[in-house]
Amino acid sequence: MQVDFASRIPLWPRYDPADERALQDVLHSRLWWRGNGTRGDDFEAAFAKMLGVAHVRLVSHGTAALELALAALGVGPEDEVIVPACTFIATASAVLRLGAWPIPVDVEPKTLNIDVALIEPAIGPRTRCVVPVHMAGQAADMPAIMAIAGRHGLSVVEDAAHAHGARAFGSALGAIGDASIFSFQSGKLMTCGEGGAIATSRADIAAQTFPLHSCGRPKGDTEYRHLMATTNMRLTELQVALLVGQLRRLPGDMALRDRNAPIFEARLRDAGLEPLDTRAHVERHGRYMTLAWFDPAAFGGADAATLSASLRQMGVPAFRCFPPVHHTEMFAPAALASLVGRNGRAPDYAGMATPVAERAAREAIWFAHPLLLGDEALLTDVADAVATLRVPLHPARQVAHHATMPA
Incomplete structure (x- = not known):
């Protein structure tokens, strides 16, 4: 199939x-630094208003935002933080960077959001926080998660890196937990190349985030006071200038994605894929990814890495689903051994079963959101490209394959 996807x-x-x-304007002003410019303050106020929260703090990237939120909540050495097993590695690595241990919990097959029923069994005496991820822009079950956290005295940080503008339960995603984080990395729904933000309505968290993100210095300091050992996470005024335009265009981009997503999902079903469900509590889906399951037996035994690579060779921005965080090299025995002195005794990651996340790594792929800014003909042709890769396994191999499939 020869289709010029790159130009479309x-x-x-x-x-x-x-x-x-x-x-x-920023260039000519020479006020490129956040410390002497005003655009950062203005954007923080505008983003906070959109979310319906009291405070937003811009930082250098989304991973820094996670570290900042967890640090402001007091997460530190030997603590445990519950995270979904299926997420980008930053959700787990930020926890490790603070000297704590991420505890991966399996996800729902229909949404790939954290499985709420599995959170409580994962809580232990060292648990301090839960970090639900709004996977692909769809809301995790925040009321249930907040109720569990309340019963056990835990904090909740929403990872809303995929969820700019999304809504559920009568609120913007990012306005429900004790704090939330956003990413403005190059592929995100709002971007300035690299960047992030923490959002919260808690004054105590907001107060902590300023010195934590600015070399330990209180706001307005000219006496070189350094209240804590931390680092520099500040964003530049040049990057903020780009975010202003991103926020201005977000409603229009979301409307276009909302219109195209059902069309694309229907075409993908015709091509043999099964897009994730959208739960009834979702009022506005972020649509950062179009995530879909497939049966490898229908595609010649290809796994997600192979299938997505074949699509990329055709010019389609498709990628395998994330591997379970604790199956990455970051959690190999040698890597964990190097952390034990600071983080304390490591959990038994090798014994943690997360079958849905493991299956998603093999049998789920995602399509990048710019496709949803195109036209119906483009979406149809992308789905047709998927369909051309359908090559059923030989019957004997198919029987063997299904015998090894997870229930």
């Missing part, structure tokens, strides 16, 4: 003349 998929990131003028 809308380019990302998007910008317009107003973004160019904004960058020039």
